[in-house]
Amino acid sequence: MIKLFEDIGRYVMLMQRVFTHPERFSVYRRRVLFEMEALGFNSIALTAIISLFIGAVMALQMAITLESAFIPQFMIGYSTREVMVLEFSSTVVALILAGKVGSNIASEIGTMRITEQIDALEIMGVNSASYLILPKVIATVVFFPLLTLFSIVVGILGGYAIAVLTGIILPGDYVEGLFYFFEPYSITYALVKGAVFAFLITTISAYWGYYAKGNSLEVGRASTHAVVSSSVAIMIFDLILTQIMRV
Amino acid sequence: MIRAEHLYKSFDGRTVLDDICVEFDAGKTNLIIGRSGSGKTVLLKALVGLHEVDSGRIFFDDMCYEDLNFQERKQMRRSIGMIFQGGALLDSSTVRENISLPLDLFTDMSAGEKRDRVDFCMERVRLFGADKLYPSELSGGMVKRVAIARAIVLNPRYLFCDEPNSGLDPQTSVVIDELIRDITKEYNITTIINTHDMNSVMELGEKIVYIHEGKKWWEGSTDDILQSDNVELNDFVFASAMAKRAKMVK
Numbered sequence: 001m002i003k004l005f006e007d008i009g010r011y012v013m014l015m016q017r018v019f020t021h022p023e024r025f026s027v028y029r030r031r032v033l034f035e036m037e038a039l040g041f042n043s044i045a046l047t048a049i050i051s052l053f054i055g056a057v058m059a060l061q062m063a064i065t066l067e068s069a070f071i072p073q074f075m076i077g078y079s080t081r082e083v084m085v086l087e088f089s090s091t092v093v094a095l096i097l098a099g100k101v102g103s104n105i106a107s108e109i110g111t112m113r114i115t116e117q118i119d120a121l122e123i124m125g126v127n128s129a130s131y132l133i134l135p136k137v138i139a140t141v142v143f144f145p146l147l148t149l150f151s152i153v154v155g156i157l158g159g160y161a162i163a164v165l166t167g168i169i170l171p172g173d174y175v176e177g178l179f180y181f182f183e184p185y186s187i188t189y190a191l192v193k194g195a196v197f198a199f200l201i202t203t204i205s206a207y208w209g210y211y212a213k214g215n216s217l218e219v220g221r222a223s224t225h226a227v228v229s230s231s232v233a234i235m236i237f238d239l240i241l242t243q244i245m246r247v
Numbered sequence: 248m249i250r251a252e253h254l255y256k257s258f259d260g261r262t263v264l265d266d267i268c269v270e271f272d273a274g275k276t277n278l279i280i281g282r283s284g285s286g287k288t289v290l291l292k293a294l295v296g297l298h299e300v301d302s303g304r305i306f307f308d309d310m311c312y313e314d315l316n317f318q319e320r321k322q323m324r325r326s327i328g329m330i331f332q333g334g335a336l337l338d339s340s341t342v343r344e345n346i347s348l349p350l351d352l353f354t355d356m357s358a359g360e361k362r363d364r365v366d367f368c369m370e371r372v373r374l375f376g377a378d379k380l381y382p383s384e385l386s387g388g389m390v391k392r393v394a395i396a397r398a399i400v401l402n403p404r405y406l407f408c409d410e411p412n413s414g415l416d417p418q419t420s421v422v423i424d425e426l427i428r429d430i431t432k433e434y435n436i437t438t439i440i441n442t443h444d445m446n447s448v449m450e451l452g453e454k455i456v457y458i459h460e461g462k463k464w465w466e467g468s469t470d471d472i473l474q475s476d477n478v479e480l481n482d483f484v485f486a487s488a489m490a491k492r493a494k495m496v497k
Binding site: 023026027034111115116117119120122123126 | 295328337
């Protein structure tokens with residue numbers, strides 16, 4: 001328990017350093033673009049594959065579960081949309097990205113720590129925490145909501161594809177369900193969750209990497225801690241945000 | 248000039264630096280030598296501010312490092328260059344980007360001026376045609392050259408080198424030693440080198456400080472070191488069979 005409070009304290013102090021006094025904005029701009037490619041663009045394929053299949057499976061499951069004369073067929077499209085928008089595309093994609101992006105960030109920064117690259121930045125007078133972490137935070141907070149949106153679209157297309165390919169539901173009914181009781185606010189809700197989860201994944205993983213010490217084994221441990229802690233934080237904040245934002 | 252007064256540092260109750268008082272002269276190559284685990288790397292890192300000392304004071308010329316606030320320390324560090332044992336080049340940046348980084352962050356130079364300055368530094372360390380390579384594509388000697396070029400790009404007043412010859416063959420070691428010595432003289436830098444390579448000691452040392460079990464055990468010049476009757480120092484200096492034979496012949 002004491003260790004947990006110690007970690008939270010050190011995390012808050014690290015964040016203070018991350019968000020104070022960037023050295024030169026032009027250098028940061030370049031790094032943000034670099035990180036967007038490394039952490040964002042490179043996650044598109046994984047997000048697409050997972051979302052497509054989950055969307056398809058979701059539609060299939062709904063079709064089986066809701067098979068009743070009293071439930072209209074368009075409910076399959078409606079349910080698939082709701083699941084994709086409200087939980088899957090923000091929370092589950094965030095959990096998957098915590099594994100991919102989180103471990104990437106922790107191992108990259110951890111390796112920089114044990115090979116003295118962070119010390120070299122400090123010696124130059126660079127705020128190493130800000131220089132290394134802030135561009136990643138900006139890149140992911142901007143890009144992850146876009147990935148969330150992308151995941152929603154691909155997931156819904158996956159459901160549509162299964163409707164067309166298997167004939168378990170008429171495509172027209174599926175599309176009708178997609179627009180049934182649609183609240184644009186739910187998209188805002190998903191995007192906000194995407195941004196918050198991006199912040200959590202990036203900063204928590206960076207924290208474990210930044211304070212790694214020792215050898216490659218420690219970098220591996222930092223990477224594991226990053227994924228586990230980010231995942232737990234995502235679930236906690238999912239609950240909090242759902243409570244705060246759902247009308 | 249860099250002066251350390253009564254430095255103490257311990258980790259988990261184990262004293263690593265024990266009342267170190269030493270002065271390093273400007274325009275000279277000052278060497279810290281000692282066995283592995285003697286505390287020389289901790290001393291070097293304490294001098295550059297990477298380790299906070301438990302007590303004691305460090306002066307850069309007349310400026311006491313402990314009296315500076317966070318911003319002043321950051322400012323002061325820009326007059327320090329450091330060459331790390333493994334080079335510590337940024338893996339995701341090319342050679343040119345590594346050398347140019349301090350210029351990008353701390354100067355208002357135009358792109359052309361920065362390019363010229365980086366070219367000059369690369370030429371100075373005799374590094375040609377490597378500017379687009381990444382650190383993983385460089386040999387050990389080239390990594391050290393890039394580290395030196397990055398360390399001198401802002402014209403530092405103080406240069407710290409942590410085992411600059413580590414992992415290099417004897418010929419490349421001599422080249423790196425000569426480079427550090429020449430740069431020290433050329434720019435009148437206070438250079439402090441942490442090493443246990445006796446070739447470097449004989450080649451470079453103008454002032455030598457021997458650290459043993461966290462204490463300053465001996466201090467002198469290259470000539471003094473061969474004449475010293477300090478037992479621990481002699482054990483260290485003449486540890487190799489070749490050095491022992493050379494001493495017997497002498």
